[in-house]
């Protein structure tokens with residue numbers, strides 16, 4: 452039985468009460484609660500604008516759609532990420548062009564970005580892999596040089612900062628996920644932050660059918676016009692009510708994550724068979740510790756499944772981020788072909804890493820248990 456799960460939503464009476472309050476009222480969507488959550492998220496990150504959406508995937512798709520991308524356009528996407536980062540591009544008809552990650556952190560190899568840019572390139576998407584921020588000033592410089600949009604997939608990065616500025620505010624937009632195992636949850640949900648007021652207004656319009664007025668602003672009930680093509684990518688009041696409580700808890704979650712991470716890291720030092728994925732090397736980069744990634748040495752990556760199963764037998768849950776480099780996933784491989792040589796680091800990361808939990812549902816004692824279990828399991832298979 453798993454005694455130390457990889458992730459566990461931290462829901463208590465506060466979230467339950469907030470949800471019940473919404474259920475007792477008559478406004479389930481387009482209401483004040485999602486606006487309140489947007490405001491709280493904006494103030495947590497320091498963002499001038501925040502737009503709630505139904506998921507991180509929806510948020511990224513909405514941005515590309517609003518920017519008018521389509522067939523013939525290209526967007527640079529890290530090979531080592533959740534498939535959503537690529538799907539958001541693919542859904543518009545544009546083509547994701549994959550760039551390998553660097554070996555140390557799993558973040559996009561910044562030095563390889565420029566070689567992937569051509570006259571079709573409309574945007575660069577980066578991912579703050581496992582909450583370790585990408586060194587943004589370097590990427591911003593490239594995006595500005597070619598005058599292309601810069602999107603930050605911040606799904607695993609609330610609380611991460613570069614030069615003291617929250618991730619998502621270095622590029623042109625940042626998108627967050629509130630899926631259950633992420634830093635904070637609304638069950639399903641996402642948030643876009645951005646500086647550009649005009650684009651923010653457009654996103655608000657297009658996430659709600661392109662209808663000119665939101666529900667509460669209609670002069671005559673039921674009467675509205677549609678001025679653009681859009682989706683229904685809104686967040687409901689019920690989901691936002693959970694988020695409103697979770698965002699208040701987030702600073703506490705982040706402290707627990709950091710303490711757990713550091714304890715686990717210390718307990719794993721000087722051990723053969725794997726290395727701990729480095730945290731950011733520069734002082735100007737602050738991680739938000741999504742998990743602790745260990746990368747097995749190449750000669751034992753074939754034993755990974757065995758190690759993961761043995762860990763589970765000892766009650767320790769783990770995960771893999773992400774199970775395949777995106778260009779190697781069937782849909783993308785079939786469509787665009789796959790050249791392993793081009794994505795060596797991303798493949799190694801996918802095939803050799805084990806993500807260990809450091810979430811706020813766990814404490815220091817659990818970290819000691821995880822470290823001991825990992826050492827025992829590796830000793831058993833090598």
Ligand SMILES: *Cc1c(COP(=O)(O)O)cnc(C)c1O
Pocket residue numbers: 506507508509532533535536578604606607627628629630640641
């Ligand atoms: C989880 C995740 C997503 C998807 O988020 P949803 O809210 O489920 O759409 C996107 N990108 C990254 C990097 C993720 O980890």
